[in-house]
Amino acid sequence: MKYVLILYLCSFAAQPKCFQEQVVNQNFNNYYDCITQGYIHSHNYLKMFDPDEVTQQKLAIKFNCKDMSTPT
Numbered sequence: 001m002k003y004v005l006i007l008y009l010c011s012f013a014a015q016p017k018c019f020q021e022q023v024v025n026q027n028f029n030n031y032y033d034c035i036t037q038g039y040i041h042s043h044n045y046l047k048m049f050d051p052d053e054v055t056q057q058k059l060a061i062k063f064n065c066k067d068m069s070t071p072t
Contacts, residue, residue, distance in 0.1 A: 001029075001030070001031075001067055001068070001069045002027045002028065002029065002067075002068040002069065003027065003028040003029075003030070003031055003033075003034040003065040003066060003067055003068065004023060004024070004026075004027060004028070004034075004065070004066050004068055005023070005024040005026065005028065005034050005037060005038050005041060005063060005064075005065055006021060006022070006023050006024070006063060006064055006065075006066060007021070007022045007023075007024065007038070007041060007042060007045055007061055007062075007063045008020065008021055008022075008061065008062040008063065009021075009022075009045075009059065009061060010059065010060050010061070010062050011057045011058060011059055011060075012058040012059075012060060013056070013057050013058045018062055022045070024037070024041055027068070028065065031065055031067075034065035035065050038063040038064075038065065041063070042061035042063055045061055046059065046060075046061050
């Protein structure tokens, strides 16, 4: 199976809301590799933002690994 990593930028300042989606341009051969890379990519993506913005908006990254062999 092949997996693709999808990151979602979310704000928890008021009602939780995820408003930006980013598909990582990389396929993974198994779920383990995809999910562990999800933590690394999430960390790096969040570091691109200003710390004050992260704090004020209560930003967080949600992610999942989608099995590409399963039809949507």
